[in-house]
Amino acid sequence: MAFWNEEKMAANDPGLARSAVDDSLALRVRLHQRLLDVLNLSAMEQTPRDTLRMEIRKTVVGFIAEEKRLLTPAQLDHLVDELLDELLGLGPLEPLLKDETITDILINTHETVYVERRGRLERSDVRFEDTRHLLRILNKIVAAVGRRVDESQPMVDARLADGSRVNAIIPPLAVDGPLVSIRKFAKTPINMAKLIDYGSITGEMAAVLQGVVVGRRNVLISGGTGSGKTTMLNALSSFIDPLERIVTIEDSAELQLQQPHVGRLETRPANIEGKGEVTQRELVKNALRMRPDRIIVGEVRAGEAFDMLQAMNTGHDGSMTTVHANSPRDSLSRLEQMIGMAGLEISTRSIRGQIASAIHVVVQVERGEDGRRRVVSIQEIVGMEEDVISMQEIFRFRRRGRGPQGEVLGDYESTGVRPRFIEHLTARGLELPLEIFAPGRRSA
Template identity: 75%
Template structure:
């Protein structure tokens, strides 16, 4: 029985003539008010078990009665839209549902309850989406974070979470957010973006894609570097598609969002501290535990602190082909950041020893960048070739050379070779990995 039992026999129905709040004009206010009244009569325990179409029929009659009680007359189209909005409030994330269903939206940025921006095709635009008030927005935030066993309140006003489809969510509420709650949602495609799609988008050249396939198949350790929103995770997903189905992979993330297609994948996710400040499980703990799980490869979503040392240890002790990402603006900066993060582990290791560990563990650094026009490109593929005195030596193999602005305002340029032949070419042959012929002559336009 979808409706709560009535005091008399029969199903309960929304009570007509009940005291009403002061009418507030606007579709959002009406939707939220009807949703709140429906909650008084619905058996919430059966909502998730009731098919959406059956629920729609049940809700239509109740909404019609409540609209009559509100003295609001809507046409059929408006009524259908209101019912969809109410269903979104009951089953989904309210005003966010249309944006989450819109495949052209890649980011949703909520700046308080009254301002919502989205990113489409690399460009930010303001939407007409609104929440009724701060309480309404906070309720939606709590619905998101509760699904992954997390919480947000005044004692813990920042939270990272994810949606069921793997989309990444970050929320911060007052008192840290001065004007009201701030929410960022990084959406992910329902199906992972593969290398073929990156080629279509112009994010990479064909020669570069062939080289990256060989790099992954030959078990080179890869560090993907880039700024926020540069496509590091997307590229990591694309590279993971080249891993054999016969290998065991363990992924470690703060918020599980990788979309690996292999059948033998173990997914691990960190856990924040509870209200008493206990129970935290950090990435470093999971990396150490992963070493006991007999992985062929370990993939860390992003290294931020001391887990960088454990990741290098894994790469240096038989887990060849492992991959991770880091925030940095260039391949050289990426290696420097890894060195700094190893320092955060609190170990007594000399800088030279740290650099030797890095040079031995990391074979390839891939730099991704989000351009001024919103497009994301792989702007550099570099090989770590060892140490020269106290400096890690790297050589760039491919790069993206900017040439200015195109007629449509987009960044123009081309991928080109640097004249360096990778040293790991011999490793490919030894491992039986075939690489189509690539001309590494200096300045050659990469196709």
């Protein structure tokens, strides 16, 4: 909320600008408390937004007159909208959530909020009144999905009504104050056509991945934090036949599958007594009893990796999952470590054999220094050579350097390797032009 020209004030006196912002925040907090005193909170949810806005405006006009403030009509409208967001929505976060150019919101204590636009971080002028104000908004978020955050459970994963993912950590673990990360998702899911338009993948690579999904090959999507793993998983899932039954398993439900026959499962944390927790591993086991054609695990992190591989090896072909790793080879090592976390007495060779027979294709995604997200490698797992899982690269992104604006320069290229899954696809009536795999560079 800006009742003053803060840029001019900051140029003349930064301290004065900060004082003005603090004063406007204090005004809004006092108004918010007054509204809580006079409004019927139980009736607010059933009251049409326009009607409620008129009631709030009347109260605000009276309060402003009492305080002998002078506001323009535009400033008054802005104040009323902010108070409405505070009462019905998520307060200062509402404008950021409505801004479609923002992909991430990063709250570093009540005083500092950063946002990501077009792959680059920038500081926002949004602030919270104090830590209590931020915690009130945070509790509103987590309570909506039946979770809690307090000193006994200071870390939480949750989601907003639109599917955006929220992670929060509060004191005593967060030393200076609450830290909140919100990963927004587009209202319209990003499909493969959009990824081609963005230059994240070529048409030939997308055609091959479409064949892989339709031909029911198991896919592992690998990448670092914020690299676009979930976006790629959503895009690949669009190729699944709408007649198939899909069961999704996630820590915090965020997948945006478009098929009509989808069963969504979500983990549950322990209650205040430390009971009632339901893990991804338990959900994967239960999903096997639900007659799924395919199982999609949003991200494997622990022992559920073993159960996921078992599902892939026992008739649930075409299943997909993601993993945090920096390369296709690293992703297999990560799976190996996670299977070890299942507490089973299995030899390393046996674990690798399970991985080699369950996973057919690894898609590596990466977020470059320029903020753009790309598929940087597509590899096929072809079996075992002694104790080592054999892989062959089909497509890759080859970097050529950096441009004048800091953009990553490079080309997509086919390695010339003809994947072995071609025979499987052909047997299922799926034909891919062999010229797709001819060696050479391709533009996105």
